[in-house]
Amino acid sequence: MHIPDGILSPEVCGSMALAAAGAVGYSLHQLKQTVSTKTIPLTGMMGALVFAGQMINFPLVVAPVSGHLLGGVLASVILGPWAGCLVIALVLTVQWALFADGGMLALGVNIFNMGVVGAWGGYAVYAGLRRHLQGPQGTVAAAVIASWLSVLAASSMFCVEFAFSGYGRTYDLTNLFALMATFHSLIGIGEGLITGFVLSVVVKLRPDLIYQPQDAATASPAISTSRAITVGVVLALAVAGFLAPFASEYSDGLEAVAERMSFDSLAATDPTVLVLDDYEVPIGENPSWLWSKLSVSIAGVGGTLAVLAAALLLGRGLKPPASRTGAGHAA
Amino acid sequence: MPRDFLDPFSRGSTICHRLPDRLKLIMVLAVIVAAMLVPAAYWPVHGCLAAALFLAMSIAGIPLRYLLVRLLFFLPMILGLAIAVPASNGFARGWDVALTVLMRGTLSFMGVLWLVNTTPFDRLLVAMRRLGLPQTLAAILSFMYRYIFVVFDELQRMREARRARSFTRRGFFAAWQSNAQLIGMLLIRSMDRAERVHGAMCARGFDGEIRTLE
Numbered sequence: 319m320h321i322p323d324g325i326l327s328p329e330v331c332g333s334m335a336l337a338a339a340g341a342v343g344y345s346l347h348q349l350k351q352t353v354s355t356k357t358i359p360l361t362g363m364m365g366a367l368v369f370a371g372q373m374i375n376f377p378l379v380v381a382p383v384s385g386h387l388l389g390g391v392l393a394s395v396i397l398g399p400w401a402g403c404l405v406i407a408l409v410l411t412v413q414w415a416l417f418a419d420g421g422m423l424a425l426g427v428n429i430f431n432m433g434v435v436g437a438w439g440g441y442a443v444y445a446g447l448r449r450h451l452q453g454p455q456g457t458v459a460a461a462v463i464a465s466w467l468s469v470l471a472a473s474s475m476f477c478v479e480f481a482f483s484g485y486g487r488t489y490d491l492t493n494l495f496a497l498m499a500t501f502h503s504l505i506g507i508g509e510g511l512i513t514g515f516v517l518s519v520v521v522k523l524r525p526d527l528i529y530q531p532q533d534a535a536t537a538s539p540a541i542s543t544s545r546a547i548t549v550g551v552v553l554a555l556a557v558a559g560f561l562a563p564f565a566s567e568y569s570d571g572l573e574a575v576a577e578r579m580s581f582d583s584l585a586a587t588d589p590t591v592l593v594l595d596d597y598e599v600p601i602g603e604n605p606s607w608l609w610s611k612l613s614v615s616i617a618g619v620g621g622t623l624a625v626l627a628a629a630l631l632l633g634r635g636l637k638p639p640a641s642r643t644g645a646g647h648a649a
Numbered sequence: 650m651p652r653d654f655l656d657p658f659s660r661g662s663t664i665c666h667r668l669p670d671r672l673k674l675i676m677v678l679a680v681i682v683a684a685m686l687v688p689a690a691y692w693p694v695h696g697c698l699a700a701a702l703f704l705a706m707s708i709a710g711i712p713l714r715y716l717l718v719r720l721l722f723f724l725p726m727i728l729g730l731a732i733a734v735p736a737s738n739g740f741a742r743g744w745d746v747a748l749t750v751l752m753r754g755t756l757s758f759m760g761v762l763w764l765v766n767t768t769p770f771d772r773l774l775v776a777m778r779r780l781g782l783p784q785t786l787a788a789i790l791s792f793m794y795r796y797i798f799v800v801f802d803e804l805q806r807m808r809e810a811r812r813a814r815s816f817t818r819r820g821f822f823a824a825w826q827s828n829a830q831l832i833g834m835l836l837i838r839s840m841d842r843a844e845r846v847h848g849a850m851c852a853r854g855f856d857g858e859i860r861t862l863e
Contacts (some may be wrong), residue, residue: 322727323681323685323753323754323761324681324685324750324756325730325753328686346783355851358788358792360840360843361793362789362795362843363792363796363843366793366839367836369793370801371835376824377825396836408786408789408793411790415770415773416765417656417765418758422681423678489734493736494734497737512828515830519834520837524837527836527840
């Protein structure tokens, strides 16, 4: 699950590490302003709990493989987004330092994907859904949806980083992304189920443990804007992850057609069919083929940005911005 | 709970264990960066690095069996990702990417494995602290490391109690529910413990800052 070293380029690792350090620093700053003396025992204990909880195996239908809790949304729901991000960063650091699980340079990438995109983004979706889903069942349902989305968003984030590491320039990665998205939407179902079961116990026995934002009514507009941005990014990445299978299907279909046509043109050996010649040499020699692939990925990024912009506009226009887009996506 | 169930060989006394911790940290970082920056065409460089790491592991007294078991769990994951690039290009191209990822990933993994099995966590934390890790983070990390063992002991006791109460494995769904309920109860107990520990810390004059004697 954790990204090892050697997969992403040092540039990507470095910039992600900077972003992750900034996010962790900001979380610490926020925590110091709210619960100053409780930060160390609460986040430390929650880190230990998530660490121990990850060692409980959940049997899968396929016998020898088993899954486990990831815990980003769970920690955020109990302790709030700032502590949640911090807890995931701690767990990842300890797993690196004790197990060599996840890379050393890639630690920042892992913290960003699971702590920032997973826990912050997951909490943003959860908080948005919470406004519409009342009661203890609402908490559980919102957390289930948020944890499913957070897994998907983290994996989409990895796809983006992988593409930026230079492999996307020369190779077609659509199928890889489709595979990642499909695989992680299944993992996300497991994560959602576990989070839901765990939280239903907590909600039943100790509802006071669930994090309540202190003054939701007097929240400054800056916070709600940043929350809307986070929701937008998470939803955009999730949507991108979802479009990937369709995109790949389309691309497969296109290539199949191209193959058949070029095969036909080969069989005919008709030199006048110049249009079809473009399809005949797809082995990287033809710049136009590369450009078409590039344009597809640019279109994907553009689409993601468009969704982000739409989410931002919705956030500005509608009163509860996050919840409406989130609920719409979930339905 | 044995103290070293997580990193079993980190408390040895070989030359590797006695090297300065900061030096080891920087050395491993250098190996990883080198493995990433050297192009795959110069694979003998990677080979030399792997040989050096293997030598360092045998000097540190890390058994070959342990290394192989860890690689057995590590390789399928990275292999799956590496294979995916040629797989999405119709197995015609992309094998160079797969091999590069495999080579660099395994090399870096061996480096970190050597580091964590020659340096206990508390010393690694001091080294990271001297390399610029903020003090609050270091404090939380050491708190967390301390309580991993406590929480894990509690988990073992709860599992044992569950085994004593429930006679057979029921269904697939029930196993999930029961496991998750276990985590839920553990969460409640841990949060209560955190409150108690916090109270005890405050009673001893804790004001949010950890002061050490360094």
